Amino acid sequence: MNLYSEHYVSKTCERFVNKIWCLDNSIGESLIENKLVLPNGCFNLAIVSGNAIEVHTSKNKYLMNEGFYFCSQMTNKVLVNIQPETKVTIIQLHAWTLSFFPKYDLNSFTNSILKIDSVELPFKTNLKSDITVLLSTINTYFEELDAINTSKNTIEKICETIKLHNEEISVSEIGKSLSASQRILQIKFKSATGLTIKKYIQILKFRKSVDQMVNSGLDKLKLTDVALYNQYFDQSHFIKQFKDVTKTTPKMFNSDLYFLSKKR
Template structure:
């Protein structure tokens, strides 16, 4: 059994869904504790099957029994304990995906988890939350829904455009420059973005830069790649600035960072 696994959606679905990942302790006999998850600029729809998972965010502790949960943007590391006979399947949604549903105002919702009624989910088919649920069935439901959403919304909204501009500039762009590009005032951009994501544009950029630096550290040999190299490559002012920002999120330094404690994305 692989505790951590990843599954990828169709190309058209990728516009709104980054991937699906799974934490599987369904045949385990003991508690898996003190595992960590890092912020990545995405929302998560979590499906808990079996017993329960305990999650500690920077603001609260949540005991998540079987059911469906909406996980907001996270700005700090999250600690996870998974009970035996428990599986957690997580649909990772891009930062702009919730902006397709403007009735949701997420301005004051970050580092938080909310249990949701499955009848409120927009998918046409019912998602199985049982311990023996089939990941291929879930992939079909997710692909069908978001492919249709993409087809019916060919024009990108302002939140998706903001995120696209940030990516095109490798996270090296100011709010002022984004505003000029979209011909929208900085103030209006900030209000729209925070309402849709719970983050300021600057927070979002910082999270993306941080995750890029972590991925680079994990997938490189730090004996050959210095912290200065990582800092400069990811456009931090210097090594000290990089270390400070790294400690803000992980509460540890890059040198003492132990990747084995974390659930980290696989290199695609």
């Protein structure tokens, strides 16, 4: 059994959900220690069954026993220890998804994890749901949400504009593109995601750089090339950003320690 696996939602559901991924140590007899996860600009809903998973963010250490958890935006690497006989299923939500539920104000909620009750979930599921059943539930719920919300809201438009420009756009340019006040966009984005627009762009650019490094291999691709391709000022700027998130240099980065996305 693979410890890490990815499962993909329907095309319509992809508007709100990037994917579902699993960390499965359910038949394992030993603790899996010191695995790492990088920020990627998404929120996560985690379903823990069995014993527990221990997660260290830049703010706190969380012991996540059996139950449901909401994981905020992360800005630094996260360390994970998975106890024996434990499975974690994670629903990865795009940065704009929660903005379609306006009762949530996430202005100061980053690098944090909150245990929630199952009744707080917008869809019905249980701790032991098979991945096939969960996928069907998620697809049905978010396809209905898509049908109800035919127009993109402000947060989705901001993220779409950033993607359209390959993460090379300023807040002022986003404001001009959307014919909106920079200040209003900043306030709305921070409330919906916990991040500034600039920080969100930095995270996306960083992850794209890491994926490029891992896929190409540092032996084949010089750091200067990675930095220039992703439009960092220079190699030293890229290395500084890299160290801010991973606490190591690109040269010392060991991808085997990380759960890195298979979906590009």
